[in-house]
Amino acid sequence: MALISVGGHDTKSAISSFVSRYGLGHLTNLPDVDSHLARTLGISYHPRWLLIRADEDASEERGSGAIPDSVVTDALTPG
Numbered sequence: 001m002a003l004i005s006v007g008g009h010d011t012k013s014a015i016s017s018f019v020s021r022y023g024l025g026h027l028t029n030l031p032d033v034d035s036h037l038a039r040t041l042g043i044s045y046h047p048r049w050l051l052i053r054a055d056e057d058a059s060e061e062r063g064s065g066a067i068p069d070s071v072v073t074d075a076l077t078p079g
Contacts, residue, residue, distance in 0.1 A: 001054075001075055008032035009046065051075055 007015030049067040
């Protein structure tokens with residue numbers, strides 16, 4: 001599983017400051033300044049999360065706020 005942070009609706013500088021302020025530098029961070037990726041994924045507001053599974057169907061689970069521990073645990077559990 002890969003966890004990727006996507007910052008949007010702001011400048012690259014502001015997104016970088018957010019990443020630094022909240023200690024997210026260990027994640028892959030993608031700036032989405034023009035919100036193209038957000039629109040493509042159907043994300044219209046923040047904070048949002050989207051889990052795309054690496055199964056045959058690339059099934060998705062999405063929500064708002066912090067991603068629940070149970071969702072992460074389920075995603076990491078084989079089978």
